[in-house]
Amino acid sequence: xxxxxxxxxxxxxxxxKLVYNQFGxxxxxxxxKDKLFYFVSYEGTYDHRNVQKxxxxxxxxxxxxxxxxxxxxxxxxxxxxTTATGGLWPTPRHGCRWxxxxxxxxxxxxxxxx
Numbered sequence: 418x419x420x421x422x423x424x425x426x427x428x429x430x431x432x433x434k435l436v437y438n439q440f441g442x443x444x445x446x447x448x449x450k451d452k453l454f455y456f457v458s459y460e461g462t463y464d465h466r467n468v469q470k471x472x473x474x475x476x477x478x479x480x481x482x483x484x485x486x487x488x489x490x491x492x493x494x495x496x497x498x499t500t501a502t503g504g505l506w507p508t509p510r511h512g513c514r515w516x517x518x519x520x521x522x523x524x525x526x527x528x529x530x531x
Contacts, residue, residue: 435466436464437463438465439461441458441459445457482524484523485522486523494523494525495519499516500516501517
């Protein structure tokens with residue numbers, strides 16, 4: 418898979434570096450005929466590549482608990498402190514249901530003391 422990554426910006430002229438080395442060797446011979454022998458094997462692999470990652474850095478508003486920018490894209494923000502299971506026993510078909518309360522307006526309340 419040495420294709421051009423889709424994350425690379427449009428005007429970039431060089432492909433990210435990828436070096437893949439795979440090597441090894443074996444040697445063996447008899448010491449005493451039909452009695453004693455030696456056999457040595459070595460394998461090695463080096464894989465050098467630049468990691469392409471797309472990350473999201475939280476804005477100052479997100480750090481303060483304001484996630485209202487996600488409302489336009491239809492993403493719901495839930496309060497993690499209200500998570501509870503929806504049934505006593507998980508079923509093989511549906512698994513366990515989680516019940517959570519949405520944060521209205523996508524502005525998180527202050528973190529409760531521990």
